[in-house]
Amino acid sequence: MEKKVFFRGWFLPILLLSPQLIISIIFFFYPAGQAISNSLYLPDPFGLSSEFVGLENFLFLFNDSYYLSSFVTTIFFSTSVSVLSMGLGLYFALLADRIFKGAGVYKTLLIWPYAVAPAVAGVLWMFLFSSRIGVVSWYLGLLGYDWNHALNSEEAMGLVVLASTWGRISYNFLFFLAGLQAIPKSIIEAAAIDGASFWKRFRTIVFPLLSPITFFLLVVNIVYAFFETFGVIHTITSGGPEQSTTTLVYKVYSDGFVGQDLGSSAAQSVILLVVVGLLTIIQFKYIERKVHY
Amino acid sequence: MIERNKKGYFMSHLGLIIGIVFIFFPVWLTFVASTVTQEDIIQPPFPLLPGPHFFENYSYALFEGTPEGYGKNIPVIKLLINSAIMALGITIGKIIISLLSAFAIVYFRFPGRKFFFWLIFITLMLPVEVRIVPTYEIAAKLNLLNSYAGLIFPLIASATATFLFRQFFMTIPNEMVEAARMDGAKPMKFFIDILIPISRTNIAALFVILFIYGWNQYLWPLLMTTDPNMNTIVMGINQMIPGGDDFGHWPTIMATSILAMLPPVLIIITMQRFFVKGLLESEK
Numbered sequence: 001m002e003k004k005v006f007f008r009g010w011f012l013p014i015l016l017l018s019p020q021l022i023i024s025i026i027f028f029f030y031p032a033g034q035a036i037s038n039s040l041y042l043p044d045p046f047g048l049s050s051e052f053v054g055l056e057n058f059l060f061l062f063n064d065s066y067y068l069s070s071f072v073t074t075i076f077f078s079t080s081v082s083v084l085s086m087g088l089g090l091y092f093a094l095l096a097d098r099i100f101k102g103a104g105v106y107k108t109l110l111i112w113p114y115a116v117a118p119a120v121a122g123v124l125w126m127f128l129f130s131s132r133i134g135v136v137s138w139y140l141g142l143l144g145y146d147w148n149h150a151l152n153s154e155e156a157m158g159l160v161v162l163a164s165t166w167g168r169i170s171y172n173f174l175f176f177l178a179g180l181q182a183i184p185k186s187i188i189e190a191a192a193i194d195g196a197s198f199w200k201r202f203r204t205i206v207f208p209l210l211s212p213i214t215f216f217l218l219v220v221n222i223v224y225a226f227f228e229t230f231g232v233i234h235t236i237t238s239g240g241p242e243q244s245t246t247t248l249v250y251k252v253y254s255d256g257f258v259g260q261d262l263g264s265s266a267a268q269s270v271i272l273l274v275v276v277g278l279l280t281i282i283q284f285k286y287i288e289r290k291v292h293y
Numbered sequence: 294m295i296e297r298n299k300k301g302y303f304m305s306h307l308g309l310i311i312g313i314v315f316i317f318f319p320v321w322l323t324f325v326a327s328t329v330t331q332e333d334i335i336q337p338p339f340p341l342l343p344g345p346h347f348f349e350n351y352s353y354a355l356f357e358g359t360p361e362g363y364g365k366n367i368p369v370i371k372l373l374i375n376s377a378i379m380a381l382g383i384t385i386g387k388i389i390i391s392l393l394s395a396f397a398i399v400y401f402r403f404p405g406r407k408f409f410f411w412l413i414f415i416t417l418m419l420p421v422e423v424r425i426v427p428t429y430e431i432a433a434k435l436n437l438l439n440s441y442a443g444l445i446f447p448l449i450a451s452a453t454a455t456f457l458f459r460q461f462f463m464t465i466p467n468e469m470v471e472a473a474r475m476d477g478a479k480p481m482k483f484f485i486d487i488l489i490p491i492s493r494t495n496i497a498a499l500f501v502i503l504f505i506y507g508w509n510q511y512l513w514p515l516l517m518t519t520d521p522n523m524n525t526i527v528m529g530i531n532q533m534i535p536g537g538d539d540f541g542h543w544p545t546i547m548a549t550s551i552l553a554m555l556p557p558v559l560i561i562i563t564m565q566r567f568f569v570k571g572l573l574e575s576e577k
Contacts (some may be wrong), residue, residue, distance in 0.1 A: 006470070007480045010403035017409055020394040023450040026435075027428055028416045034427035092312050095305040102306075108562060109313045111569075115557035116320075117509035117527045123534070123550055124319040127326070133543065135322055135339040166316070171572070178573055198301065227422045231511035235531050249422045256426040257516065265426050272423045280418045 032273065038266030050263070057267035066243060067251070067268070074247040077161060078225030084165045086217055089172025090210075094202070096173075097180040107177070114170040118163075119231030125163035126236045149237065153244035156237045160245050163236060164229045171224075172217055179213040180206070219283045223276070248272055320554075326547035327351070334543045346544065354548040359533050363542040369549050372526035375444075375518075376508055377556070379525055382445035383507035384500055387454050392492070395458035396484050400470065417452040421513055429516050439520045448513060454499055457574060461495050462488070498571030501564045505557045526553040 039057055043050040061067045092110055096103050113121075128136045129149060137147040149155040183206060191201045207214075230249055233239060239246035239254060246254065252272065256265030322341075326334055329344035355373075358366040398410055421428060428447055437443030465488075473483040489496075514525045524532060530549050534541040561568050 007401050007474075007483075009401070009480075012480060013397035013401035013403045013406070016393040016397035019390040020413060020450055020455065021409065023390070023446060024413065024416050026431065027447040028419050028424070028450060029412075031424040031427035031431055032419050034430070035424055038427065088312070092309060095308045095312075098302065098305045099309070106309045106313070108565060110309075110316065111565070112558045112561055113316055114572075115505050115509075115561040116554045117511060117557075119509075119511040119527050119531065120550055120553050121319075123530050123546070124323050127543070127547070128319055128322060133335050133339075138337045138339065166319070169312075169316070174569060174572060178569075227420045230422060231509075231527075234511070234515075235534075252422065252425060253512065257429075262426065269423050269426065273418065276420065276423060277418045 035266045035269040035273070038262060039270045042263045053263070057263045058271075061264065061267055061271070066246075070243065070246045070248055070251045073157075073243075073245065074226065074249075077157065077164075077229075077245070077247055078222045080161045081164045081168060081225040081229070082218055082221035084161065085168035086172045086176075086214070086221060088165070088169045089174075089217075090176045090214075092169070092173045093176035093180055096177055110173050111170040113167050116167055117231060118167060118229055119235050121163050121167045122160075122232040122235030125159060125166070129159055149241075151241055153241055156241055156245050160229070160233055160236050163232045164225065167232075168221065168224065172221070175213060175217055176210065179210050183209050216283070219279060223279050223283075226272075226275070226279075248275075320551075323547045323550055326543055327551050329544060331542060331544055350544045350548045351552075354545045354552070359542045359545045363533070363545070367521045367524060367529065369526065369529070369552060371522060372524055372529040372549075373552060373556075375441075375523060376525040376527065376553075378441050379444045379510065379514070380504050380507035380556075382441060383448050383510075384503040386445060386449040387451045387503050388496060388499055390449065391451055391454035391458055392489070392496075395455050395462055396488060398455075399459055399462040400480065400483075413452050413455055415452075416450060421448065425512065425516070432517065437517070439518055439523045443517045444510075444514055444523075444525070448507070448510065451503075454503065457495065457499060458492065460574075461492060465491065494567065494570070495574075497564065498567040498574065500571075501560055501568040502571040504560055508557050 040052060040054060041050040042053045042057065096106050096110075099106065116124075128134050129147060131137055131148040131150060134147075140147045147155060149159045187205060188201055191205055196204070226247070227249055229247070230253065233245055233247060233250050237245040239250050248268065249272065252265055252268045255261045255268065259265075322339070325340055325343050327350055328347040329340055330346060333340055333344060353360075354369045356368050356370060358368045360366075394413065398406060398413075432438065432443050432447060435443075437446070469487060470483060473487060478486070509527055510525070511528055514528045518524050518528070521529075521532070526549065530546060530553060533546050533549065
């Protein structure tokens with residue numbers, strides 16, 4: 001779509017674009033270029049000089065069992081967070097869509113966790129499950145279960161998934177609710193008159209009509225779980241125990257800033273760049289076909 | 294409501310209430326912990342109802358910080374001010390630069406327009422987490438560590454906001470700009486007198502989304518602010534929790550957590566209409 005009526009001249013539009021362009025060049029393109037060029041070099045241990053090594057940093061990563069396992073961790077983590085938060089979001093949206101009195105109150109009470117920072121959500125859940133002072137772990141102890149996510153990898157993963165899902169339900173709830181409310185009531189009424197039960201209507205009419213939005217949410221949630229859950233992981237587990245909750249983004253941080261392994265961290269950034277690129281392309285290709293509500 | 298099914302209707306309410314209890318559960322216990330003493334917290338069982346130390350704990354956290362011997366000691370009011378400056382800086386900065394660039398892209402024809410559009414578009418693929426080490430290095434070279442500019446500028450360029458305004462400008466009838474041109478209005482006059490006023494709701498919607506985004510930043514302030522006086526509240530909480538076997542001072546930490554979530558939660562609740570609009574539209 002193009003505007004048919006427009007202003008002329010080239011100086012003013014360039015001037016208007018310049019703030020965004022200057023910031024993008026300094027803080028986006030230059031650093032991304034640096035990441036690509038750093039990924040081809042290996043700095044010496046004192047950081048005084050670096051040697052061109054071609055694709056060696058990448059080869060090293062793909063033979064590094066820690067890196068490969070952080071790939072697996074990331075996929076497991078993002079799939080769990082996406083599926084759980086979408087499932088719960090859809091569930092609450094279906095319930096809220098059936099209610100005609102007080103739906104607004106429920107909506108308000110369900111959406112506010114969106115505003116809680118992942119890092120704060122991390123602190124909240126860490127406090128509940130702390131092995132020394134946590135309420136939940138204390139009650140689990142009474143039941144004979146010894147919870148300690150600082151030592152047990154599965155418990156650590158479970159807790160970061162729980163804390164990330166908690167903050168993400170609101171987002172999925174709102175999108176599913178908007179999707180549900182866009183479905184013409186007449187279709188559902190017709191099916192109800194034909195005697196289709198709630199579950200049958202959901203399976204054969206509602207869910208298929210929601211599938212574009214479901215696919216869209218899946219991509220967005222995966223991107224979220226990849227990049228925006230750093231705060232949760234950093235506050236609850238710091239990537240431990242034994243790197244069992246180290247995601248790809250966490251590893252870029254810990255290798256780059258804690259481990260000072262700049263060549264490897266840059267190569268990891270480049271790999272992530274490719275991953276985000278692919279996800280963004282999928283997301284935008286699909287936008288054309290997306291439902292309007 | 295399609296069919297009159299009393300039991301199903303009741304179950305819907307029950308299901309939602311259970312969900313809301315799950316969602317409130319951690320925040321309730323955080324609030325309880327912010328109103329009791331350290332002893333109440335470390336000696337089980339943990340209280341489930343608020344204690345009498347609300348005022349004392351919050352005023353101590355706000356004006357003194359954590360007690361001697363527990364983590365970093367910065368009055369939380371300072372952290373709140375830093376967070377507010379960062380969040381407002383990011384929000385206002387993003388809205389201004391993306392209004393300007395969307396205006397240029399939609400209402401002008403000039404050489405390189407498509408190229409610049411793609412240049413902005415492609416920044417969508419570069420979240421700060423991906424380019425973190427080199428971005429930190431350039432910020433350090435530009436002397437931006439421990440400064441508000443360093444907290445704000447690297448996070449300010451936003452393709453999403455530019456796209457939202459672009460989409461919206463596309464829906465404005467051509468007659469608007471025709472009429473303005475016939476009246477002899479210069480481009481900037483059209484922008485300020487017509488375009489900005491009719492973009493009000495979109496600006497408000499973006500304001501809510503961007504304020505939350507800015508307030509909740511964690512990794513970037515963690516790297517940029519080595520001086521505790523420049524910490525933001527969201528990252529400052531974690532600095533209060535010592536590693537190893539030390540206990541943190543939990544009433545202060547939990548009061549700080551409540552204070553950290555209060556501003557964005559209040560904004561979402563009071564501006565709910567704009568928030569929902571902004572959220573649904575910015576992802577289109």
